[in-house]
Amino acid sequence: MEENFREVSYSQTTITELMIPAYANFGGKIHGGILLSLMDKVAYACASKHAGNYCVTVSVDNVDFLEPVEVGEMVSMYASVNYVGTSSMVIGIKVIAEDFKVGTVKHTNTSYFTMVAKHEGVPVKVPGLILENKEQVKRFLEAIKRRELKASYRKELQQARLSLLVEPENTLLQKERCLLRLA
Numbered sequence: 001m002e003e004n005f006r007e008v009s010y011s012q013t014t015i016t017e018l019m020i021p022a023y024a025n026f027g028g029k030i031h032g033g034i035l036l037s038l039m040d041k042v043a044y045a046c047a048s049k050h051a052g053n054y055c056v057t058v059s060v061d062n063v064d065f066l067e068p069v070e071v072g073e074m075v076s077m078y079a080s081v082n083y084v085g086t087s088s089m090v091i092g093i094k095v096i097a098e099d100f101k102v103g104t105v106k107h108t109n110t111s112y113f114t115m116v117a118k119h120e121g122v123p124v125k126v127p128g129l130i131l132e133n134k135e136q137v138k139r140f141l142e143a144i145k146r147r148e149l150k151a152s153y154r155k156e157l158q159q160a161r162l163s164l165l166v167e168p169e170n171t172l173l174q175k176e177r178c179l180l181r182l183a
């Protein structure tokens with residue numbers, strides 16, 4: 001059977017939403033969870049359009065909110081398929097917050113959602129990706145690199161866990177702001 005491929009532009013999705021007072025935390029800034037929920041929605045829309053199938057969120061990388069988002073700002077999320085595996089896709093999401101009154105535009109974060117296409121509960125193959133410019137090729141390669149680095153980080157962390165010295169003599173703990181009151 002002939003393999004199916006789709007352009008990145010086919011599934012590029014943007015959502016824009018006004019940040020209303022109901023989204024604010026006690027400090028008056030927008031809850032991180034509101035932004036995460038919007039990111040998940042746009043990732044789903046982009047992934048399911050590329051896949052032509054229902055998708056689930058498997059993993060979220062690089063969520064660092066570098067600047068707070070204020071009530072009254074207009075938040076736009078730009079989502080693109082950066083990489084496809086067999087059933088998985090990495091969706092890059094750029095988040096921009098604009099204040100039209102003062103004319104400011106903030107880039108609050110760029111995050112990467114791994115989504116998997118499913119049919120009747122089972123992962124299914126997604127179309128390949130047609131890369132039409134160097135930026136798209138760069139994003140595809142970055143996703144491969146990120147996956148490799150994540151795998152080696154997981155491995156190292158697993159090994160580090162096994163060799164942790166859970167005792168008061170651990171010099172790592174002595175430098176930290178903790179008191180040990182072990183029973």
Ligand SMILES: CC(C)(COP(=O)(O)OP(=O)(O)OC[C@H]1O[C@@H](n2cnc3c(N)ncnc32)[C@H](O)[C@@H]1OP(=O)(O)O)[C@@H](O)C(=O)NCCC(=O)NCCS
Nearest residue numbers: 056057058059084085086087088089114115116118122123
């Ligand atoms: C992710 C999930 C589909 C994997 O299912 P599985 O039966 O183990 O299937 P596979 O091992 O074939 O993995 C399917 C794909 O997921 C990818 N995957 C699995 N775990 C992953 C992880 N932690 N990070 C990134 N990708 C992952 C695999 O690499 C594979 O990608 P590929 O097909 O492109 O090679 C399954 O664990 C699942 O459904 N999780 C729940 C997802 C969900 O409900 N999300 C909503 C949260 S409420």
